[in-house]
Amino acid sequence: MATHEVFNQAPPFVGHDVYRMDAVLTEAVDRWVPEDHRSATHDELSALGVRAGSAEAAELAERAERNAPRLRTHDRWGHRVDEVDFDPAWHDLMTVAAGAGLTAETWTKGRDVGAHVRRAAGFVTWSQVDAGHICPITMTHAALPALRHSPVLAERYEGPLASREYDFGLRPVSEKAGAIAGMGMTEKQGGSDVRSNTTRALATPGGPLPGETYRLTGHKWFCSAPMSDLFLVLAKTSPEAAPSCFLVPRVLDDGTRNPFAIQRLKDKLGDRSNASSEIELDGTWGSLVGEEGRGVRAIIDMVAATRLDCILGSAAITRAALTRAAHHARHRSAFGKTLVDQPLMRAVLTDLAIESEAATLLGMRLAQAVDAGEVELARLGVAVGKYWVCKRTPTLVAEAMECLGGLGYVEENGLARLYRQAPLNSIWEGSGNVNALDVLRAVAREPASLKALLEEAEAGRGQLSTLDRALDRVLAEGQALAVDPQGAEAGARRLVEGLALTLQGSLMARYAPPEMAEAFVESRLGDGMRLGLGALEPGLTVLAAPAALERC
Structure with a gap:
């Protein structure tokens, strides 16, 4: 049936360079990136901008949003696995983001190369494709300055967190080409008032992690990207103590899983391509970051x-x-x-x-x-x-x-x-x-x-x-x-x-x-x-x- 002609419609909004068409970004690079790094920065960000404006990127974003992550608490034999399955489009988006240096690479560069300006311009460019997968990218970038409060932890995890390789799957970080980080701060009873947290940390020297080791027991009301390789978590060493910060890996170096029970995924208004969860920690190993309390x-x-x-x-x-x-x-x-x-x-x-x-x-x-x-x-x-x-x-x-x-x-x-x-x-x-x-x-x-x-x-x-x-x-x-x-x-x-x-x-x-x-x-x-x-x-x-x- 041909009842009418379709006209007066805008064509698909694809086939453009998201970076080059944004004068604020290109001018910021010209203004704040040193001249000897400027041309290469423009070229790299333009390549990212072309990908961001492509029909392929639009399709990846739509698929990742439409096919939301799914929680698998147990395998077919009844073993607890606590894994989240993503549409392949999610992994494609993560691969591009990590490959563009949007994770923790910035902190490994000298201040005189404009690394944060370069990353910020790339972040604005690629975020326009899909904001959901940017959440773990952000947390990976942000984890490294926190870990530097404990040099032994920073030395061990800086390379994987700063890697341009996206290597999905629950394996020891030492066996991976790149690592993704998450965080677990808030709890049901407190939200932003993290001093009301009840998760406890028991000092347990000689644990299977570097630095000062503890075992954590409690819950986290909002833990984003639970398939990340490691997390920064707040817990108290006693009910009266101020919170301490701990690094918690999903998998220990010997390949065993650190206790990390995903209770459910959040049913959110937006951010649907990203998995946000509630978790339980039960004797979970963690390394102290910075000072206790x-x-x-x-x-x-x-x-x-x-x-x-x-x-x-x-x-x-x-x-x-x-x-x-x-x-x-x-x-x-x-x-x-x-x-x-x-x-x-x-x-x-x-x-x-x-x-x-x-x-x-x-x-x-x-x-x-x-x-x-x-x-x-x-x-x-x-x-x-x-x-x-x-x-x-x-x-x-x-x-x-x-x-x-x-x-x-x-x-x-x-x-x-x-x-x-x-x-x-x-x-x-x-x-x-x-x-x-x-x-x-x-x-x-x-x-x-x-x-x-x-x-x-x-x-x-x-x-x-x-x-x-x-x-x-x-x-x-x-x-x-x-x-x-x-x-x-x-x-x-x-x-x-x-x-x-x-x-x-x-x-x-x-x-x-x-x-x-x-x-x-x-x-x-x-x-x-x-x-x-x-x-x-x-x-x-x-x-x-x-x-x-x-x-x-």
Whole structure:
């Protein structure tokens, strides 16, 4: 039957270089990667970008999402195995991510080669394909700085964690070409309050692991990627003690399985390609990481790295939603014009592009701060950025979906998957309140971090008068906080939002096209600010639209 002709539809959004078409990423590499490494970095990331924009990658992501991981607690003979089966597409995605150096390789490079900027650009590029498999990639990257609190453990596991080989299967790490890491911190009764954990660790010298060995008994309410090779786990050596951090492998060196019972996989809103689980530990072997009773201090380095990836991952989701919306608007006509030429649609797309630029730019600058050893800026900037960028993402993706109308709401387009994924980074590694309170603690305990962040924001002074007034406000608020940090708790979100927007405005003023910077600052920090996206003053839209749309 031929009842009608199919026309006025956008072609498939494939066949492009995700990296090269993102000016923020390429400019960040030009700006912050040393010249003698720049050309090779562009070439490597472009190859990754071509893969990310291919029809094959889109099919892998769809299969990994559609065919969710399945738990097998027992084999056919009744033996407990506690294994998770994945669609082959998952392993293909992991192979590309590891092969692109997105795991722990970064920490093995010198700071003078721009390794964190290179990885951040690759992370944003490849995350746009599927965010689920990026979770264990992030944890593998973040595990190494935590393990360096115990040199004997770092020496043993650094090579496998930094490998570009993805080697799936439960075997001793010593027999594998590469290793993946996970973590188990939270428990039913506490969530983010890890000091209420009840998992116990009994010192057992002479165990089958390097370093100081313990046996752990308890549960973990949220253990992501349970087929990882090793985990960082929090447990207490006594009910009154502060938590300690332990490295827990799935398989011991002699090939026996470490007790690690997967009770169930989580049925989640999004992140469906990734397996998240509840586990029980019963006499499970672990090696102490850092000092006993200082587990939060040891694992905070892992948290800092994962939080930066939360910013980058949210920027990637926003970018993926924006480019899909722009692609549709360029090919779809309504009321005699393509959508992209309709004034109101241009206003929406321009606003989305400005927000996407600011999110990615902040993430890339914080990655560069890690490369440069700017510890104080990275410490506070990551907490501020994690709060704001991740919290904005669901709103931005929802707006991008509206650009497609009903087409955006169906699964096959890809935006529905992005929308389900969008809230996760705002919850993972500390929800909005946790991050806002963390900012207050950092300012109270490490005042140099606030000084470093304000100095970074001040670097944009003199570019735009509205930005200068915003800098004055946030400087006054920061000084008031330093005087009375305890009294600031109820207003923590307001403070963090102000810090984030002012820092983003400063970065936009220095590094973005001037018309986009002006539109961001006036609409986010000026007197004429509006809450809704696409509500820019008409003059700002006319000014910023050409550059904004060219960059998406």
